[in-house]
Amino acid sequence: MTGNLIERLRHAVGSSGVISDPDEMAGYLTDWRNAYTGTAAAVVRPGSTEEVAAVVELCHQAGVEVVPQGGNTGLCGGAVPDSSGRQLVLSLTRMRRIRDLDVANQTITVEAGVILQSVQDAAAAAGQLFPLSLGAEGSCTIGGNLATNAGGTGVLRYGTMRDLTLGVEVVLPDGRIWNGLRGLRKDNTGYDLKQLFIGAEGTLGVITAAVLKLFPAVRSRATAWVALPGPQAAVDLIGILRAVAGDRLTGFEIMSRQSVDFVLRHVSGARDPFGERHLWYALVELSDSLPVAGLDEVIETALGEAVERGLVVDAVVASSAAQAAALWALREGISEAQNHEGPSLKHDVTVPVSRIPALVERADRALDEAVPGVRVVTYGHIGDGNLHYNLSKPVGGDDDEFRSRASDLARIIYDQTSALEGSISAEHGLGQSKREIIADYKDSYELELMRGIKQLFDPRGLMNPGKVLPG
Amino acid sequence: MTGNLIERLRHAVGSSGVISDPDEMAGYLTDWRNAYTGTAAAVVRPGSTEEVAAVVELCHQAGVEVVPQGGNTGLCGGAVPDSSGRQLVLSLTRMRRIRDLDVANQTITVEAGVILQSVQDAAAAAGQLFPLSLGAEGSCTIGGNLATNAGGTGVLRYGTMRDLTLGVEVVLPDGRIWNGLRGLRKDNTGYDLKQLFIGAEGTLGVITAAVLKLFPAVRSRATAWVALPGPQAAVDLIGILRAVAGDRLTGFEIMSRQSVDFVLRHVSGARDPFGERHLWYALVELSDSLPVAGLDEVIETALGEAVERGLVVDAVVASSAAQAAALWALREGISEAQNHEGPSLKHDVTVPVSRIPALVERADRALDEAVPGVRVVTYGHIGDGNLHYNLSKPVGGDDDEFRSRASDLARIIYDQTSALEGSISAEHGLGQSKREIIADYKDSYELELMRGIKQLFDPRGLMNPGKVLPG
Numbered sequence: 001m002t003g004n005l006i007e008r009l010r011h012a013v014g015s016s017g018v019i020s021d022p023d024e025m026a027g028y029l030t031d032w033r034n035a036y037t038g039t040a041a042a043v044v045r046p047g048s049t050e051e052v053a054a055v056v057e058l059c060h061q062a063g064v065e066v067v068p069q070g071g072n073t074g075l076c077g078g079a080v081p082d083s084s085g086r087q088l089v090l091s092l093t094r095m096r097r098i099r100d101l102d103v104a105n106q107t108i109t110v111e112a113g114v115i116l117q118s119v120q121d122a123a124a125a126a127g128q129l130f131p132l133s134l135g136a137e138g139s140c141t142i143g144g145n146l147a148t149n150a151g152g153t154g155v156l157r158y159g160t161m162r163d164l165t166l167g168v169e170v171v172l173p174d175g176r177i178w179n180g181l182r183g184l185r186k187d188n189t190g191y192d193l194k195q196l197f198i199g200a201e202g203t204l205g206v207i208t209a210a211v212l213k214l215f216p217a218v219r220s221r222a223t224a225w226v227a228l229p230g231p232q233a234a235v236d237l238i239g240i241l242r243a244v245a246g247d248r249l250t251g252f253e254i255m256s257r258q259s260v261d262f263v264l265r266h267v268s269g270a271r272d273p274f275g276e277r278h279l280w281y282a283l284v285e286l287s288d289s290l291p292v293a294g295l296d297e298v299i300e301t302a303l304g305e306a307v308e309r310g311l312v313v314d315a316v317v318a319s320s321a322a323q324a325a326a327l328w329a330l331r332e333g334i335s336e337a338q339n340h341e342g343p344s345l346k347h348d349v350t351v352p353v354s355r356i357p358a359l360v361e362r363a364d365r366a367l368d369e370a371v372p373g374v375r376v377v378t379y380g381h382i383g384d385g386n387l388h389y390n391l392s393k394p395v396g397g398d399d400d401e402f403r404s405r406a407s408d409l410a411r412i413i414y415d416q417t418s419a420l421e422g423s424i425s426a427e428h429g430l431g432q433s434k435r436e437i438i439a440d441y442k443d444s445y446e447l448e449l450m451r452g453i454k455q456l457f458d459p460r461g462l463m464n465p466g467k468v469l470p471g
Numbered sequence: 472m473t474g475n476l477i478e479r480l481r482h483a484v485g486s487s488g489v490i491s492d493p494d495e496m497a498g499y500l501t502d503w504r505n506a507y508t509g510t511a512a513a514v515v516r517p518g519s520t521e522e523v524a525a526v527v528e529l530c531h532q533a534g535v536e537v538v539p540q541g542g543n544t545g546l547c548g549g550a551v552p553d554s555s556g557r558q559l560v561l562s563l564t565r566m567r568r569i570r571d572l573d574v575a576n577q578t579i580t581v582e583a584g585v586i587l588q589s590v591q592d593a594a595a596a597a598g599q600l601f602p603l604s605l606g607a608e609g610s611c612t613i614g615g616n617l618a619t620n621a622g623g624t625g626v627l628r629y630g631t632m633r634d635l636t637l638g639v640e641v642v643l644p645d646g647r648i649w650n651g652l653r654g655l656r657k658d659n660t661g662y663d664l665k666q667l668f669i670g671a672e673g674t675l676g677v678i679t680a681a682v683l684k685l686f687p688a689v690r691s692r693a694t695a696w697v698a699l700p701g702p703q704a705a706v707d708l709i710g711i712l713r714a715v716a717g718d719r720l721t722g723f724e725i726m727s728r729q730s731v732d733f734v735l736r737h738v739s740g741a742r743d744p745f746g747e748r749h750l751w752y753a754l755v756e757l758s759d760s761l762p763v764a765g766l767d768e769v770i771e772t773a774l775g776e777a778v779e780r781g782l783v784v785d786a787v788v789a790s791s792a793a794q795a796a797a798l799w800a801l802r803e804g805i806s807e808a809q810n811h812e813g814p815s816l817k818h819d820v821t822v823p824v825s826r827i828p829a830l831v832e833r834a835d836r837a838l839d840e841a842v843p844g845v846r847v848v849t850y851g852h853i854g855d856g857n858l859h860y861n862l863s864k865p866v867g868g869d870d871d872e873f874r875s876r877a878s879d880l881a882r883i884i885y886d887q888t889s890a891l892e893g894s895i896s897a898e899h900g901l902g903q904s905k906r907e908i909i910a911d912y913k914d915s916y917e918l919e920l921m922r923g924i925k926q927l928f929d930p931r932g933l934m935n936p937g938k939v940l941p942g
Contacts (some may be wrong), residue, residue: 102823102825103710103825104706104707104709104710104823104824104825105823105824105825105826105856106713106824107823127714148659149659149663151657151659155656155657156656159634159656160656160657162663163630163634176916178916178917178920179914180917182892182894183823183892184821184822184823184856184893184894184897185626185627185630185631185821185855185856185857186622186626186631186821186852186855186856186857186894186897186898187821187894187896187897188619188620188622188670188894188896188897188898188899188900188901189894189895189896189901189905189909189912189913190670190901190909190913190917190918190921190939190940191667191670191671191675191920191921191924192620192633192666192669192670193917193920193921195663195666195667196662196663196666196667198663199659199661199662199663200662204662215717215718216713216714216717216718217714235575236575238575239574239575242577242687242760243598243687243688243760244760244761245760245761246686246687246759246760246761247686247687247718247760288717289713289714289715289716289717289718290715290716290717290769298761350655350656350657350658351655352573352575352576352578352654352655353575353576353577354573354574354575354576355576381657384656384657385576385655385656385657386656386657421653421654422655423653423655423657423658423659423660424660425658425659425660426657426658426659427657427659428659429659430659430660430661434660438660438661441660442660442661443650445647445649446649446651446661446664447661449649449662449664449928450661450662450664452927452928453662453924453927456923456924457920468661469661
C-alpha cells in the first residue's frame with residue numbers, strides 16, 4: 001500500500017481514523033482467542049456510512065484488499081487479515097449510533113458498530129425485547145452478528161440474526177452505497193438482496209446499518225434443570241414442552257455429564273443441583289410477556305408428563321431469579337471450564353433435531369475408536385439442532401499429540417453430521433478455518449453458484465479474500 | 472416451437488403430461504380473475520423433480536421460454552404466458568407429494584404442487600400448525616406461495632412464506648437440479664441461495680420442493696370485533712395488545728366503514744355486530760397452544776385499557792367459534808362484496824406500522840381530490856403494515872371513466888406509500904402488472920443488482936421473461 005493511499009484515507013476519515021502504528025494495530029490483527037493472527041497495511045475506522053464508502057472506493061481504485069471487522073469476537077478467523085501485510089482492516093467500531101427505535105413498528109435501526117448488548121439495552125429501555133443472545137454479547141457488534149448470521153440460545157423461538165433483520169444498508173465492493181434500510185414485514189418487489197449480505201462474512205460488501213425486529217418484553221420466566229438418560233429423551237422432552245407450552249419455550253440447552261463435570265471442577269461456586277450423577281442434563285427456559293403467566297405450573301405439568309414417560313430422571317425448577325442464574329451459569333461455564341483441561345478441539349454443527357440422538361451415538365463411538373478415552377464435551381442449543389461438539393484429550397494424554405489429531409477428529413464429526421443431512425457450521429460461519437473443508441461437504445454445484453455471486457458483486461476479489469469460498 | 476420438441480417433451484413426461492390442445496390449455500392461460508390472458512405452445516405437467524429438470528433442459532436447448540405455474544391464483548399475472556404463443560407453461564400441479572413430516576424437527580417437506588390447505592391439514596393431523604393462511608388457500612400451491620413469498624393474515628406473528636422456509640429444491644434455468652432441501656434452523660456455510668429463489672416469481676429457476684417450519688398447534692382462541700375512531704387508534708391498540716398479550720396476538724385486521732358497508736350490503740347473512748355506525752373497525756385474534764389459556768380475560772384487559780384511553784369506541788368478544796367465524800366473514804367478504812359495486816382498482820402496499828395513519832390520511836385526501844366521491848375500500852393486515860387500498864367508483868359514476876383513471880390513482884397511492892418508505896407490493900409480487908412501474912419506486916442501483924443476478928442465473932433469459940424485472 002502506498003503512502004499516497006494512506007494519506008487519502010486520512011483525508012477521507014480524519015487522521016485519528018487511520019492506524020498504521022504496529023503496536024496500535026495489534027488488537028485488530030489477532031482475534032480474541034489468539035487463534036488467528038495477521039498483519040495489515042493499516043486499520044481504518046470510519047465514522048459514517050459515507051466514510052466507509054469513501055474508504056472502500058479508495059481501496060477499489062488502488063486494488064487493495066479490505067477485511068471488514070466488528071468486535072473481533074468471531075471463532076473462525078473471518079475478521080482477521082492474512083499475513084501479507086497488504087490488506088486493510090476496516091473496523092466498523094466507530095459506527096455506533098442507534099438511528100431510530102420505532103415501538104409501533106417494533107423495529108430498531110442501528111449502525112454496524114453498535115455492541116449487541118447496547119441494542120438489547122435500548123430495546124429494554126423502550127419496554128421491548130431484542131432477542132439475539134450469545135456469549136460474546138458484551139463485545140460483539142451488530143455488523144459481525146449480521147455478517148455471520150449469529151445464533152445463540154434464543155434461536156428455537158426467535159430465529160437467527162437473518163430472521164431478525166428487515167433491512168440493511170451496504171457499501172458494495174466498488175464503494176457504492178445500497179440503501180436497503182426498509183422497516184417492512186412485507187415487501188415483494190423483486191429479489192431480496194439483503195439476504196446475500198447476511199451471513200456472507202463481508203465477502204460481498206460491508207453492512208453499515210440494519211433495521212432489526214423487536215418483540216414484546218419478557219415479564220415472567222421459569223427455568224428448570226433436568227437430568228435425562230440420553231439425547232433421545234431430550235428430544236422427546238422438547239416435544240412435550242412444545243405441545244404444552246407452545247411458544248413459551250424459549251430455551252433448551254443440553255449438556256453431557258462430561259461438560260458439567262468440567263464446570264463443577266473448574267468454576268468457582270458451581271454446585272451440582274442433584275445429589276446423584278446423571279448421564280445428561282438439560283436446561284429448560286419458558287418465558288412470557290404476561291407478568292403473571294403461571295409458567296411454573298406449565299413447566300411442572302410438562303416435566304410431570306416427562307417423568308411419567310421415563311424421559312426425566314430428576315428435575316428442579318428455579319425458585320428465584322438467583323437460582324435460575326446459577327443454573328444458567330452451569331451451562332455458560334462450559335467453554336471456559338474446558339480450557340483448564342488442555343487443548344479444546346471445538347466443533348459447531350447442526351442436524352435436524354430428530355437426528356441429534358443418532359449423531360451423538362455415532363460420533364461418540366467413532367471418536368472413542370479414533371482416540372480411546374477422548375473426553376467429549378457435548379453441549380448446545382438442541383432446541384434448534386445445534387451441538388457444540390468439543391473434545392478434550394484423554395486423562396493423562398499429551399497436548400501436542402492430541403492437537404495433531406485435530407483434523408482427523410473434525411472429519412469424524414463432520415462426516416457423521418453430513419451423513420445425517422446436517423451442517424458443519426451452525427452458527428460460527430466458515431471464516432478462514434472452514435473455507436477449504438466446506439468443499440468436501442457442500443455439493444460442487446452450490447459452490448459454483450456461490451462463486452458466481454462473488455464474481456458478480458466483487459469481480460476484483462477485494463472484499464475479505466481468503467474467507468468463506470474455497471480457494 | 473417445433474413438433475420435434477413437443478415429441479421430446481412427451482417422451483420426458485409421458486403423453487398425458489403434455490397438453491397442446493387449445494381447449495384443454497385454456498385453464499392454464501388465463502388467471503382465476505380473468506385479468507390476464509396469454510397463449511402457449513404447450514402446457515407441460517411433469518410429475519417429478521427429474522421430469523421438471525428434463526423439461527427445463529429441453530427448453531433450454533431449444534431456446535424456448537418457460538412460464539412456471541402453480542394454482543394460477545396470482546394477482547399480478549406472474550404465472551400467465553405472453554401472447555406470442557411460443558412460451559411453454561410449466562404447471563407444477565402434478566407434483567403433490569408430501570415427502571416427509573418430522574414432528575421432532577417441526578418440519579414438513581412438500582412438493583411444489585401441493586395445495587396450501589393440504590399442508591395445513593397434514594400439519595394439523597400431526598398435532599402441528601402450518602401457519603400460512605390466505606384467501607386462496609384452497610387452491611393456491613406451495614410452489615406459488617414460495618415464488619411470490621406469500622403473506623396473509625398470520626404474518627404479524629409467524630412471518631411470510633420466506634420466514635417459514637428452511638430449504639428448497641430448485642431446477643435451474645439450464646435444467647440442473649440444486650438440492651437445497653435442508654431442514655436446519657442454523658446453517659452458516661456460505662451464501663443463503665434459497666433466498667434468491669423465494670419471491671423471484673420463477674424468474675431464476677423453478678422451485679420443486681421445500682422444507683417448511685411447523686409450529687405448536689393452536690388450542691385456544693379469542694376473537695374480538697372493535698370499533699375505532701381511526702387508524703391511529705388501531706396502531707395504538709396493537710401496541711396495547713402486544714404489551715399485554717405478547718405473542719398471543721396472531722391476527723389484527725383493519726377495515727374502513729366503506730369496506731364493512733359493502734359486505735353488509737352484498738354478503739348474505741352478514742350482520743353489523745354493533746347498533747351504531749363507526750368510522751373504522753378492527754378484527755383482533757389472540758391464540759395459544761394451551762387449551763385453557765384465559766385468552767378472553769387477556770383480550771378484555773387489553774380492550775378495557777384501550778376503551779379508557781379512548782382508542783376503542785365499542786367492542787364485542789366472540790362467545791363461540793361460530794360467532795368468531797361470523798366476524799371473520801365480515802373481513803373476508805370485502806373483496807367479493809366490492810365486485811358488486813363496479814370495477815375494483817386494487818392496490819397492495821405496506822408502510823412501517825407507525826406510518827399507517829399518515830398513509831391513510833394523505834392517500835385518502837389525494838384520492839378524493841383526484842376523483843371526488845371515490846369510495847376507498849381500505850382494509851388489511853395492519854399488524855404487519857399491509858393495507859389493501861382498493862377503490863370503487865363514486866356513486867353513480869361511469870365504469871369506463873373510472874377504469875381510465877386506474878393508473879393515475881395507483882400513482883397517488885404508490886407516491887404516498889413511497890414517501891413513507893413503504894413498498895408498492897406487499898404480498899402479491901410484481902408479476903407483469905407492476906414490473907414497469909417498479910422502476911419508478913426502486914432505486915436504479917438495486918434494479919441493476921437484480922439484473923445482474925438474473926443474468927447470472929438465466930443468461931439466456933428463458934425463465935418467466937416479461938415478469939418482475941422492468942423491460
